Amino acid sequence: MARTLNLIGAGHVGRVLGRLFAATGAFALQDVLTRSQAGAQDAVGFVRVGRAVPSMDRMRSADVWMLAVGDDQIGPVCAQLARCQPLQGAIVFHCSGARSAAELAPATQAGALVASVHPIRSFADPAQVAQHFGGTFCGVEGDCAALAVLTPALEAIGAQPVPIDAQAKTVYHAASVFASNYLVTVLDAALRAYQAAGVPEPVARALAQPLASESMANVFRLGAAAALSGPIARGDMDTVARQQAALAAWDGPTGALYAALVAPTADLARRKMDDNGKDKT
Template identity: 75%
Template sequence: MTLNVIGAGHVGRVLGRLFAGVDGVTVQDVLTRSMASARDAVAFIGAGTPVDSHGALRRADVTMLAVSDDQIGPACAALAAQGQLAGATVFHCSGALASTALQAAVDAGATVASVHPIRSFADPAQVAAGFDGTYCGVEGDAQALAALTPLLLAIGARPVPIDAAAKTVYHAAAVFASNYLVTVLDAALRAYQAAGIPEAVARELARPLAAEAMANVFRLGAAPALSGPIARGDMATVARQQQAVQQWDAPTGALYANLVAPTARLAGRKRQQR
C-alpha cells in the first residue's frame, strides 16, 4: 500500500512516522507548504520523498490530508484535479469537519473518510513514541474505513465510529472536556482569591475538589458524581451564591447563573438513578 502525505505539521508527521513502520505500507510522497518543511517532515517520518506541488505527487493507494481545516477543501480539490484518485482512498484528520469536506475526491472516484486522533500533538516525538491506545474518531465510506481500520489498529490506535452528521458536536465535546473545564476552574481560582486566598494556595484548595470530581465522573458517570448544593436541593444557598458572585464580578456571575439549570437537570438524573 502506498501512502501520500499532504500537510506535515505535528499530526501529519506523527501519523506518517507510525504508518511508515507498518509492514506493507510505503510512505511515498510528502507535500507541505515548502520544500524545506517537506524535507524536515520526511526526516522526522523516516521515509518518503519531499515534493513541491500537487502535480509532482505520484498516484497513491491512500492519501492523508493533515492540513488545517480551512485548507482541506482546497487541498482536496487540487488533489482531485490531478486525475489520479479513481479507486483510491483519501482521508483527513480534522476533528471539526466530516468526510463530506472531501466531496471533490468522491467526484474523482475516491472513497473518503476522516480520522481524528484524540490527543494533544504539542510534542510530536513524544506522541509518536506513546501513541499506543490512542482513540481516533472515525467516519466515512465503508470501503475507506475497511482500508484504514487495519492501518489504525497496526499503529496501536483505537478507532471509535462517530456520526458524521454530528461531527461538530463531537468536536465540541473535547472543548467541554478540556477548554471549558479550564475556564470553570479559572472562575474557582479567582473566587478563592476574591476571598483573600493567594493564587498558589487557591490552586491547592481547588486541586482535590477538581481531581476527585473528575475521578468520580470517569468511575461512576456524571450524574452519580454530582455533589454540592444543587444535588442536595439547597436552592436557597445557590441563590445566595449567585447574588454574591454577581456582586463580586458580573461576568463570572453570569457564568454561575448559566450553569444552574443544566446542573439542576443533572441532579434530576441523579435522583432518578437512585
C-alpha cells in the same frame, strides 16, 4: 507490499500519524507537502522517512492520501488534489473532528474512497504523543471500503477506532471541546475565584486539584449523575443564588459562566435523584 501514503499538511497530527504509519509498516510513506518547503523538510525529519516536495503536482501517485490540514482548507485542498492527481481507486481521508468525510466530495467525484479519522487527544507535544499513542481512540466515518483499509492501519499503530455518525460530526467534536477545552476554562474560573479570596495562585492550584481529580475520577467510575455533589445536588438554591450574585459583582464574565451552568447542573441533579429512587433489586 504496504500501500503507499502521501501526506498533505504536516502539523502535529499529520507528523505523528505519518511517523507511526511508517514505523509500523501500516503504510509506506512517500511524499510530504505543507505550506513551505522548509516545513515539509522539518516534517520529514520528524517522520524519519519520506520526501519533502514543493507542490502538489510534484507528488507521486499514492494508494492513500492523508489531508492533515485545517478544517477550512479541507475542501479547497481536496479540490486541488482532484485536479492534480489521479485518484481513481485511491483512499483520501482527513483528520478533522468537526468536518465529515463529505468535505472530500471532489475526491469522491474523481473516483476515490473517502473517510475521516479523528484522534481524540491533545497533540500539544508531538514527540510525546508519538511515543505514547497506544490506546488512543479515533473517531472514524466514511466509505466502508476506505474504513476497511484504514481501520487495520489504525489498529497497527495502537489506536482504537470508534465508528461515529457522520450526520452528528459537529456535536461529536463539541463533546471533545467540553471534555477538554471547556474543562480548562471552568478550572481557570475556579483558580481565579480562589485568588480573589486572597489565596495565592500556587495554593489555589493545590486546593483545586483534589476536588477536580476526584470529581473526574467519580464521573468515569460512577457516571456523571452519581458523581455530582455540592449545593445544587443538595437542593441548596439559596447558596447558589448568593454565589452567583457575588461572582457577578466580582467579575461579570465569570458570574455569567456560573449562571449558565446552573440549569444543566440542576438537570443533572434531577437525574441523580431519579437514579437514586430507582428500584435496584
